[in-house]
Each structure stands twice: as C-alpha cells, then as structure tokens.
Amino acid sequence: MSEVANTIFTPETAARFDHLVTIYPLRRSALVPMLLYAQDEVGYISDAVVTEIAQRIGIFELDVRNVLSYYSMLRTKPAGKYNVQVCTNISCMLRGGYELLDHCKKHLGIGHKEVTADGMFSLEEVECIGACCWAPAVQVNYDFHDDLTPAKMDTVFEMYRSGQGKDVK
C-alpha cells in the first residue's frame, strides 16, 4: 500500500518511492532520482507528477519545479518512445558527430527536440555523454550506441522499429 492515496504511479513505482524517501538522512535527497523514475514511467514530468512528488517529499511544488528546470534530462513535454540523443561535443564532433546528427534529422524528418508523427522517435542534440573514446556516440533512452556511421545508425533505427530495442525500464 502506497504512502500516498490515489497515487498516479504503478504499485511498483509507488513502493519504490515509499522506500526511496527512507534511505537518505534527508527525505529531500530522493527528489532527483524520483523525478527520473517518474519520467521513465509517465514519459515526462507532468503537473500531476510534480504534485505527487512534492507531497511525497513534503516540499512545495515550486521546490520541485525549481529543481526540475535545472537538469537537462528532465522534460516537461512527452518525448518519443525512443529518445535519440546525438552527442556533438568535441570528441564526437571530430569523428563525425555532426554528420550523424544531420543524418538522423534527415532519416527521421524531424529537428532538435522534435518528435516523429508516429511518436516512435524523438531527436536531441546533446552535450558530452561520456563516450568520447568510442565516438561518435548516440544514446537512445539509456542505451549507448557507439563508433557509429550513418549506415550503422540506420541499423540502430531499424532495431528499435522492429521492437528489438529496450524501453526505458
């Protein structure tokens, strides 16, 4: 039974959140992880997510929004089922990161922070994702794909289209 009546989350996530607030010396430490897990489940940080997380931690909704707006991985609008993040920072740039980004734009027919019409993919140009030695690299949800070329990227897209890719969870 969740700490919060009428929770918007699945029983598993609600139970996880009940536990999460108890492990830290300060309840509020659970905020950033909670926002990420909530986003994994809901797809983005909706108003309802903000309300419930504020309630669970015992802080103002404004406190939640304040933190939410700081971190680049947290979003307030839905992304595609598979969020494709192309790194163009220096190491990736040197090995074709921009060519890869252009290829993704063309292939998907969308731009930065846009979602395909079928909701399958969204695209983002991101700062360094920590895959410099295996550049150029792309992160799809939380999976890394490295040492890419436009042709290899097409295979990655195909993999997700055919249901072989992992969802966030």
Next chain:
Amino acid sequence: MPALVSHPDEVRVLSKRFGQGATDIDKYIELDGYKAVQLGIANGPQWIIDTMKASGLRGRGGAGFPTGLKWSFVPKNDKAKYVLVNGDESEPGTCKDHVIFLHDPHSVIEGTMIAGLAIGAKMGFIYLRGEYRYLLKIMEKAVADAYAKGYLGKNIFGSGIDFDVITQTGAGAYEVGEESALMESLEGKRGVPRIKPPFPAVVGLYGGPTVINNAETIASAPPILLMGGEAYAKLGSERNGGTRLFGISGHVERPGVYELPMGYNLKKAIYDVAGGIKNGKKLKAVVPGGSSCPVLLPEEIDVGLDFDQMGKAGTMLGSGGIVVLDESVSIVEFALRTINFYQHESCGWCIPCREGTDWIKKTLTRVHAGGGNKKDVDNVQYLAENMLGRTFCPLGDAAAMPTIAFVKKFRKEFEEYIEGKRVEHPLIAIKPLGELVGAAH
C-alpha cells in the same frame, strides 16, 4: 558497448580486472576483491591514511589534490560523516570512470568502504551522472550483491563497524561535477556551488564532514592498500604516484581508455599507444586533459603526463581525457564548440561565468558564420581573462582557460578566418564593439 583496448606499455593496476567478468562479485573476490578493505579494518584508520599518503595518489577528477592528505583533514568529532564518490563524469573528452563502472563496479564500492573506514563514516554515496543510468543498474546490482554477502550493512567483516552504500544518478548537469554542487544535488536541490569555506571535509553533506573523491581515485584505494603505498608511488613519477586511466579520443587510429604510469610521455601516448594520427594526417593540436585544459601545439607535446609536468607546460593534466586534433580541424569551429558547452552548462550563479560564456559564444558564433570583426579576437581574449578566478566554482576558469589558449596559440587562424570570410552584416548585432569590452585599440 565500449570496446576495450590494450597496449604493451600499459601498467594494469586499476584496469587489471577489466574484461574479466568482475561485475560478478564471486569473480571480483577471486581476483583479490574485498581483501583490501579487510586489511584496512585490521590495521586501522591511521594506517589507511598513511598508506594513501605514501602512495602519492592525487585526485583523479582533475584537481590533483593528494588523497591521503584530504582524508586526514576530516575532524575526529562525533558528527555523522560521509563519503561521496563523484561519478558525475561530464568533462568533454573524458570517459574513464565509464569503464570502471562498467567493468569493475566492486572496486568503487570497496574503495568507498576504505575511505569510510579512514574517516569514520558509516555511509557512502556513489553518484553517477544521469546519462549513466545503464551503469547505475550495474552498480546497484553490485551493491545488492555486497549486501547479500554481508560485506555492507551491519558489522562488516565482523569488525563491529556498520557501513551503508547508496547509489544514485544526477539528471544532466555538468556543474554537478563540482564537489559542492554535487552535495547540493544529492540533497535534492539545484546543483549550484556552495560558498567555501567551510570546505566539505568540515561541513559537507547534511552538514557533516564529508570526503568527496572522484570514482577513479576511490577505485585506486584497494590496490594501493594491497600493494603498499611506496610500491604504488614508484609506478609513477615524482610527486605523482601510480598509474592513471587516460582516455585518448579524436583523430587517433586506436582511441580508447589506457592505463599508463603517471609521467608517461604524451607524444608517445598519442603516437605509440593510440597508434598515431588517423589516416596518416598531420597533428594540429592536443587538448590534453579534458576540454577545460589549454590546448597544446604539436611542438609542445613532448611532455610527461603528470600534474606537475603538465603545469610547467602551461596546461593541465585535468581528467586525463586527451583529445587529438588533426590538420583538418578548424580551431575557430573547435573553440566555438568548446565554449558552446560551457555556455550551456553554466549554472548562471556567478555573473562573470554566465555573461562571459554567453558573450564569447555569441562573438565566436559570428566569427564562425563569417561576420567577424577584427577586434573580435581581442574581445574574446579580454572576456575570457576577466572570467578567470572570479567565480565561486571552477566552471568559469574551465571555460576561460581553453579559450585564452585557443586565441593566443591560433590567433593567426582566427584573424585569417575573419579576413577571408567576412560578410557585410554580422549575425548578432553587438554595438559598439570597442566600448563593449573596453578594448583599447
């Protein structure tokens, strides 16, 4: 999945378990895992600190502060103390902690326990950057396995000492790699830096004394205790003990993370270890330790990879992320991409950083687009120099230092770019340019 590389010159201390399935706790134990922490329990905190001091280990996050000394600063009072492992690896060019979490997660846990023993902490936090969520799963499993064996929790190894480890990630913010911003983030706040002093060793997480170390530093502790401080120190160069994971990326034939002795020659690292410049092209420049480190010219790279020698060469060892640029790279474009990162990641708290990164980006964007003014190069240098040392955390410096080096060492290229590609209408109207930053000519 990141590919592993190897070279005969490598000295595998930290990476000896890479690729051997050490994510499995039994394999880790078979490969000498969790012996060092038991040695630490048997010999006590002072022995741990003395051994770490003797090892000459200096912080692998970039600052290079002696680890043993840092641990010795924690006051011996009754306050709850914490160990915080900084795995918020976000410096462009750097991906070394990535491979530690991927291949040897228990070494980070064991190192956290050792640091905890040294300072009398009962709780350790391992904080990974948000993008490393897939690595968090590996760390979470490793922590759960360690609990299941009874290595974590109450009465570890029958010592009467309790130690807990909590793992978590951030959610995308380079700034959080700064130690006080990291504490803010872990406390559920925006990751902006705190004013220092007090330093974390005295007032850190939740107000308690806290030791914050980079993940590679922490993972170095178990092998150091096992081999002895002096033996570890001897692997490296003077005042720079041991080995280090160097990530070599960019235009080299064999990019990858290599473990080399401290003081290893940078030129050799590029030409021998990483196989030289890709496709036989000419070397143009090297960013030696992550994007914040001042760039080196080809004639400046015959230098040892340690904190002191790199300092003497006018740059920094930083996080050990060596980025190699061949002759085809436009320094104007590279400098713009670098400052774009810092502008994006500035937390905006300190004005010199918030405004400085933004104006440098705007100016370089215009130069890059072909609308440059001949005073722009001076303006960029002036802006960067005025950021140096004027911010609460090093992000301002991290943006300024490479910018200054790019402009100083490649001024001719910037000027030629401006001369050759000038267009009538600048993309961003900055008027009047001279008055804007007080350029004297």
